[in-house]
Amino acid sequence: MPTPLFSKAGVKSLKTIEHIVLFIISIATVFAIGEEILHMFRIRTVELADLLLLFIYLEVLAMVVNYLESGKLPIRMPLYIAIVALARYLILDMKSMDDWRILAISVSTIVLASTVIVIRWGQLKLPYPKKNDTD
Missing domain, CATH: 1.10.287 (Helix Hairpins)
Known part of the structure; x- marks a missing residue:
């Protein structure tokens, strides 16, 4: 049976890893948003596909924020x-x-x-x- 100290350390370690991965997801999503915006500026047009892709990125960020705020997905x-x-x-x-x-x-x-x-x-x-x- 795990000791309470070991259990607390394990949970804390997993929470830290969880936050690191959420941070990586957020940074990667912001990077992808930036790339998409640069792409739209380069081709000097905005298409429906671009907007839908930005919407998907926005939903990913909203999901991360929601998870961080509530602890639930x-x-x-x-x-x-x-x-x-x-x-x-x-x-x-x-x-x-x-x-x-x-x-x-x-x-x-x-x-x-x-x-x-x-x-x-x-x-x-x-x-x-x-x-x-x-x-």
């Missing part, structure tokens, strides 16, 4: 990112896709959106008990 945030990523993929490559691929991406997007709705409904109708309620 709402599963809906990665689902939103996936929906936008699929929409971006569909918009960019639709002309070169066959009908079955377009259908598969569309169905996948609907499944993800439905999942968000079900999760949100569950949070409203069947919330987790508060920590004080179980004590």
